[in-house]
Amino acid sequence: MSGTNSPEAVKKLLENMQSDLRALSLECKKKFPPVKEAAESGIIKVKTIAARNTEILAALKENSSEVVQPFLMGCGTKEPKITQLCLAAIQRLMSHEVVSETAAGNIINMLWQLMENSLEELKLLQTVLVLLTTNTVVHDEALSKAIVLCFRLHFTKDNITNNTAAATVRQVVTVVFERMVAEDERHKVITEQPVLVQGNSNRRSVSTLKPCAKDAYMLFQDLCQLVNADAPYWLVGMTEMTRTFGLELLESVLNDFPQVFLQHQEFSFLLKERVCPLVIKLFSPNIKFRQGSSTSSSPAPVEKPYFPICMRLLRVVSVLIKQFYSLLVTECEIFLSLLVKFLDADKPQWLRAVAVESIHRLCVQPRLLRSFCQSYDMKQHSTKVFRDIVNALGSFIQSLFLVPPTGNPSATTNQAGNNNTGGPVSAPANSGMLGIGGGITLLPAFEYRGTWIPILTITVQGSAKATYLEMLDKVEPPTIPEGYAMSVAFHCLLDLVRGITSMIEGELGEAETECQTTTEAASSPTQSSEQQDLQSASDQMDKEIVSRAVWEEMVNACWCGLLAALSLLLDASTDEAATENILKAELTMAALCGRLGLVTSRDAFITAICKGSLPPHYALTVLNTTTAATLSNKSYSIQGQSVMMISPSSESHQQVVAVGQPLAVQPQGTVMLTSKNIQCMRTLLNLAHCHGAVLGTSWQLVLATLQQHLVWILGLKPSSGGALKPGRAVEGPSTVLTTAVMTDLPVISNILSRLFESSQYLDDVSLHHLINALCSLSLEAMDMAYGNNKEPSLFAVAKLLETGLVNMHRIEILWRPLTGHLLEKVCQHTNSRMREWGAEALTSLIKAGLTFNHDPPLSQNQRLQLLLLNPLKEMSNINHPDIRLKQLECVLQILQSQGDSLGPGWPLVLGVMGAIRNDQGESLIRTAFQCLQLVVTDFLPTMPCTCLQIVVDVAGSFGLHNQELNISLTSIGLLWNISDYFFQRGETIEKELNKEEAVQQKQAEEKGVALNRPFHPAPPFDCLWLCLYAKLGELCVDPRPAVRKSAGQTLFSTIGAHGTLLQHSTWHTVIWKVLFHLLDRVRESSTTADKEKIESGGGNILIHHSRDTAEKQWAETWVLTLAGVARIFNTRRYLLQPLGDFSRAWDVLLDHIQSAALSKNNEVSLAALKSFQEILQIVSPVRDSEKPETPPAVNIPVPVLIGPISGPGLSRPFVRTDSIGERLGRYSSSEPPIVNTELEDLNLWWAAWNTWYKIGSESTKPPITFDKLTFIPSQPFLTALIQIFPALYQHIKTGFNMDDLQKLGVILHSAVSVPISSDASPFILPSYTEAVLTSLQEAVLTALDVLQKAICVGPENMQIMYPAIFDQLLAFVEFSCKPPQYGQLETKHIANAKYNQIQLFAPAEWVALNYVPFAERSLEVVVDLYQKTACHKAVVNEKVLQNIIKTLRVPLSLKYSCPSESTWKLAVSSLLKVLSIGLPVARQHASSGKFDSMWPELASTFEDFLFTKSIPPDNLSIQEFQRNESIDVEVVQLISTEILPYANFIPKEFVGQIMTMLNKGSIHSQSSSFTEAEIDIRLREEFSKMCFETLLQFSFSNKVTTPQEGYISRMALSVLLKRSQDVLHRYIEDERLSGKCPLPRQQVTEIIFVLKAVSTLIDSLKKTQPENVDGNTWAQVIALYPTLVECVTCSSSEVCSALKEALVPFKDFMQPPASKVQNGES
Secondary structure (H helix, E strand, O other), X not given: OHHHHOHHHHHHHHHHHHHHHHHHHHHOOOOOHHHHHHHHHHHHHHHHHHHHOXXXXXXXXXXXXXXXXXXXXXXXXXXXXXXXXHHHHHHHHHHOOOOOHHHHHHHHXXXXXXXXXXXXXXXXXXXXXXXXXXXXXXXXXXXXXXXXXXXXXXXXXXXXXXXXXXXXXXHHHHHHHHHHHHHHHHHHOOOOOOOOOOOOOOOOXXXXXXXXXXXXXXXXXXXXXXXXXXXXXXXXXXXXXXXXXXXXXXXXXXXHOHHHHHHOHHHHHHHHHHHHHHHHXXXXXXXXXXXXOOOOOOOOOXXXXXXXXXXXXXXXXXXXXXHHOOOOHHHHHHHHHHHHHHOOOOOXXXXXXXXXXHHHHHHOXXXXXHXXXXXXXXXXXXXXXXXXXXXXXXXXXXXXXXXXXXXXXXXXXXXXXXXXXXXXXXXXXXXXXXXXXXXXXXXXXXXXOOEEEEOOOOOOOOOOOOOHHHOXXXXXXXXXXXXXXXXXXXXXXXXXXXXXXXXXXXXXXXXXXXXXXXXXXXXXXXXXXXXXXXXXXXXXXXXXXXXHHHHHHHHHHHHHHHHHHHHHHHHHEOOHHHHHHHHHHHHHHHHHHHHHOOHHHXXXXXXXXXXXXXXXXXXXXXXXXXXXXXXXXXXXXXXXXXXXXXXXXXXXXXXXXXXXXXXXXXXXXXXXXXXXXXXXXXXXXHHHHHHHHHXXXXXXXXXXXXXXXXXXXXXXXXXXHHOEEEOOOOOOOOOEEOHHHHHHHHHHHHHHHHHHHHHHHOOHHHXXXXXXXXXXXXXXXXXXXXXXXXXXXXHHHHHHXXXXXXXXHHHHHHHHHHHHHHHHHHOOOOOHHHHHHHHHHHHHHHHHHHHOOOOOOHHXXXXXXXXXXXXXXXXXXXXXXHHHHHHHHHHHHHHHXXXXXXXXXXXXXXXXXXXXXXXXOHHHHHHHHHHHHHHHHHHHHHOOHHHHHHHHXXXXXHHHOOOOHHHHHHHHHHHHHHHHHHHHOHHHHHHHHHHHHHHHHHHHHHHOOOOOOOXXXXXXXXXXXXXXXXXXXXXXXXOOHHHHHHHHHHHXXXXXXXXXXXXXXXXXXXXXXXXXXXXXXXXXXXXXXXXXXXXXXXXXXXXXXXXXXXXXXXXXXXXXXXXXXXXXXXXXXXXXXXXXXXXXXXXXXXXXXXXXXXXXXXXXXXXXXXXXXXXXXXXXXXXXXXOOOOOOXXXXXXXXXOOOOOOHHHHOOOXXXXXXXXXXXXXXXXXXXXXXXXXXXXXXXXXXXXXXHHHHHHHHOOOOOOOOOOOOOOHHHHHHHHHHHHHHHHXXXXXXXXXXXXXXXXXXXXXXXXXXXXXXXXXHOOOOOOOOOOHHHHHHHHXXXXXXXXXXXXXXXXXXXXXXXXXXXXXXXXXXXXXXXXXXXXXXXXXXXXXOOOOOOOOOOEEOOOOHHHHHHHHHHHHHHHHHHOOOHHHHHOOHHHHHHHHHHHHHHHHHHOOOHHHHHXXXXXXXXXXXXXXXXXXXXXXXXXXXXXXXXXXXXXXXXXXOOOOOOOOOOXXXXXXXXXXXXXXXXXXXXXXXXXXXXXXXXXXXXXXXXXXXXXXXXXOOOOXXXXXXXXXXXXXXXXXXXXXXXXXXXXXXXXXXXXXXXXXXXXXHHHHHHHHHHHHHHXXXXXXXXXXXXXXXXXXXXXXXXXXXXXXXXXXXXXXXXXXHHHHHHXXXXXXXXXXXXXXXXXHHHHHHHHHHXXXXXXXXXXXXXXXXXX
């Protein structure tokens, strides 16, 4: 030990020793002087040794007796403290190995004394252990003494000591044997290892053994003596011993040191002579004991077995068999026979349990089992031990089921223990279906005929971990839980099978590989002598023959017993995992038998699995018909005693998971499957899958069972590729599958597929076995399907297909039998399901054969290709439509996989698709169509270009099929794709077609016939396009609206996107033969379409009300077509105009637009206008000089001038520039487009104007009579119509004259007058209170606005149109008070229209629009326009101002009676604005007389407005009233500023009228003749004051030119003053009479007004120059004074304050008048 030899360690040891000795001397100072002295001399001794020697440890060891002495003396004191100190010191010395043999002997003697005195017992044990483990100095007697000491301490009173001693004994025994092993290792090098000892050699003397071996020998021999209760030879001094402890020690030695016994004859002798007899002797009580045998019958009492000993014996036996079998063959035979006996039913339960555990330990050692078989079973007269073990296990299991449970034996038949306590509970079991209660948890268990045995989890698979063999601490036999023994026995079987099979399979594998290598070596020519090779090969063969004999014997010995036990367990198992394990065992056994070629046993196991997978009673018929008939006798004889092969019991307590139909032969009814049946079935699948190669003839058995199961009972149906998937038959009684099975089914079908996949690994012979089995199954199924309406079994057909598919690589060897069977038998069967599957299988095989990667490939192996395709051709001889469908589908799939390599076969394939007739049923059409789709999407590039036209025709014909709308629609999509393809590959297609054309042309010339081709003169590529357009055109008039719509969109998109590829001349054909032809047909169909309502389509599709008649549906088509043609005219104008008859085409198009716009369908008419708009946005073609030099770059197929083209095809960049470029080049350079002049253009536009006028006048003309069907154009239509005008006008303005303007006016007026249907009004009209224009009204004003702007900048001759525009606008202004009439139609005012209650049969109500906002906006336009044009000659000459005033007079005279208050206010403000501009012009032209008629009109207008007859509404507020008064005041102000100052330029009558009016205004309220009602009108004081002031101002103006004027004013003044006087007088009178009562309000107001008028008058008179004032007037004024003074007494404060103001000015009269001269100067 390097650790204790280092200098530091040595130094430390010396220090420790010295300190130990010092401590000892200190402790013993008083009581034990001799010890003290010894200790002190010891210190000196140690120091001396240390000083003198270099090898200190060696020196110490030499002198160890002396060194140890003080400590031994210390122990002798028996003082605990000192003893402990000494023992510690001694242990330290021992651990450094400085104790010699003598010293060790002394130490052991000292320990013995301590032991006898019972001192420091644990320390003693520790010291012994240290002493024996650190080195090997202790031998012989010393060693035996030390061991005895430990044994003695094991039997003290103290528990802890006992246990420690037991452990120490175990360790010491181990140490003794370990020493011996080490000793052997050391001597191994020197001597050759002795030959392995033969068991029967004589006993050698012990003297030959080496020292350690001798110790071990003596020890082992004494252990045997002690167990046998004899005196020991070597362990002298033993006082007591237990057998159990002895057996444990024996077992541990045997287990841990087997090599000692195998290598030394002395020891093997002990084993044979001492151990085995001992074991057999100790077993005797167990052998003789019979449980339950009455004591009276046996004379001597039998010793009862004792559990602890029995269990330990079995452990020893296990070790003996495991480790020393080769030495103890005979003895082991006895032991094994004993074990088998212990399983008997009359042994105690615990004994059977430990026995079965022991057997389990054997079962996990397959090599050992093989030795048993070789040593016993294969010997002539020996016991068949291996067979007995297996059979015993079987009988044991069976006996557990047959033992009636304690209690009532008669009840056992009906016991189903499925409660979780484990006790059997009675439950009625009926017909194999067990009602399982809701809350019960099922323990895994076996249950058989009422005996219920739980399965306990006891061990990991493959290891035998025992429970009771390990209970070393138990004295009493334990109670064995129910099911324990069964569980162990069950695991024994499983491990046995697992062990044997894996061992044999492994060896078989090795043998095979060796065989291969040797044969290879033999066959390869080598230089070595061949003799040698042959020799080794033959040795190999011999060896294999021997091994094979052993393997076969093992299988033959155990299969009957295994099968009997496993079948019973399988039947009884209620636990899925257990079932799984049992089945796995059966499966591995079957496979093993198959590999070894043991047919009988193989078939027996397979039959067992088959039976398990089918319901009871059902199985027998199926299995007996096969080779298994020989095996299905019910019992196997096992060793003479007949063991029942227990057949499935009817009351199998399994949950039923599936109920299905029985095979056709079986009686009607259902068959129930349990989950266990399903499990068995999966195992069967597994077996076939993994071990198909060894099944041979049993394939028939396996396949028959699988067919029963999958097809009949579970109802799996074949799916593509022959895999079975869950599916259900229509016929036959009910089938019930629980969810559990449903989840399992995919797994099962998966395994099934894998099973047939694995057939590719079978050799040719096995494969033929399989195919023959399938064909014969198939024939059986077909026989059963004849005349039987039940679902046929397709299992065999499906699996033939699957087998063919996976063996494609060697298809030649099975193609003829396979396809022959399918074509001749299956495809012609009367049962459709059978037939269908025959065809499915056949076509799948053909497709797979074509796609398979053969070697060499098919392209180089024509024969194989023909072989594969032959059956497809032969299918045509079968007349059933379903077979034809399969054939089509096959074509489809061949296209998908082989389409690229069809080549010249294309026309034929396309012909097949195109030949499908409309009456051939939807599915055939659909399949053929799928083929076509595939061709279009994938194969256009690979086919010859001449076939493209056929593709177009076929696609078109599918569009016309009326079986399935979707197909028609999709075929239109295909036509679009085809066009796209033409476009992308145009260059190549064109070249190829031209080449082909040349060839055909040549042939035609040779034959002397004309070339017959549609659209002939056009080049072939263009013809292709025209064919496409023509096909689409046909589809555009299909009876089905959806088809029409789709075709229309596609046609126009195609022409739009790809039209540029056509030759220029071809466009003529496109326009006249395609587009106009289409328009004519659509127009005709639309006008004749049925107006009957179509009920909802097919009962489940709802049709929107906008499409619920054929007429409405055709309307949509018409819209689409017209829009499309218009768009082409617009975008392709630059191509079309040079064509020569463009104007004729233009007229035709306009005619179509007109007839559509005038159709009595809102949708069509509105759309027609949209198309009209579109063609009007055309840009005139640019002159050549302005054209771009080169055509535009790659991306755009039309010159840049045209806006973007609509159409889906353009997002894709063009691949080719050349041909488009060339064509555009041709147009731009070599043949310049002929544009005659602007003239031709103008003609087109005027044609458009005429069309517009016709549409406008026709559509807005009111009908003569009205009923509920009267068609009135809609607002959006009219709006669109009017909105067209501005665009159109831009092109025709140069020639637009008054006539045209009149026409326009008529249309505008009529359009605005059209009413709206009341149900549409909420969407078009704003709510009545909002002042908003409708879009139509906006459009009308916009049109006029465009006109007026054009006139404004136009030449002189256009300006004469101004008055007409004013007339038009003024007509609209009148609408504010008098809405227009539309024919005789009665319209409701919008506010009264019933929005919500439109009765169904009453004519729809028509609502006049709210024209006020429109009229007001028109008025604003008039004012604006007039402001700009007041001085224009035409405006002056045509009396526009007069017309404006005349128009405004209407709302102004109505004033408060106007529909909207805003109207008259706007009218006033407009009048003021117009007059402010117009009056100067009128004065300017006064002499010409052009305005003479205007003045009376103006006067009447003022009069009507200022003194209106309409009464203001009652709810008018004071503020409102004052605001309205201020408007009146503004008018008077206008008079005072714009009219009166220029009286000399104005007619006299007019001025007179104005004066009268002002007079009337100023004295309005004083007229005594007013009625009460008039006085009631609120008095307009400000207004009166303004009139008065104006009157006065005018009266005294210096500019009085004529006496007449002065007279007027003087007369007015005198009337005024006289009235004032009257009013005042009357007021004074009334005031006096009324006394205290206040006067009425109006009288007070009147008097106040008069007083204010007086003060105003005096002020005015003062301001006026005196010579203008008449003396008479002054006199009248002064005459008022006394009257005023009289009023001073009045009571009203208001009157008083007014009076004060009136009296103050009189102060100026309070002076004598001056002389006239002064007056004149003043």
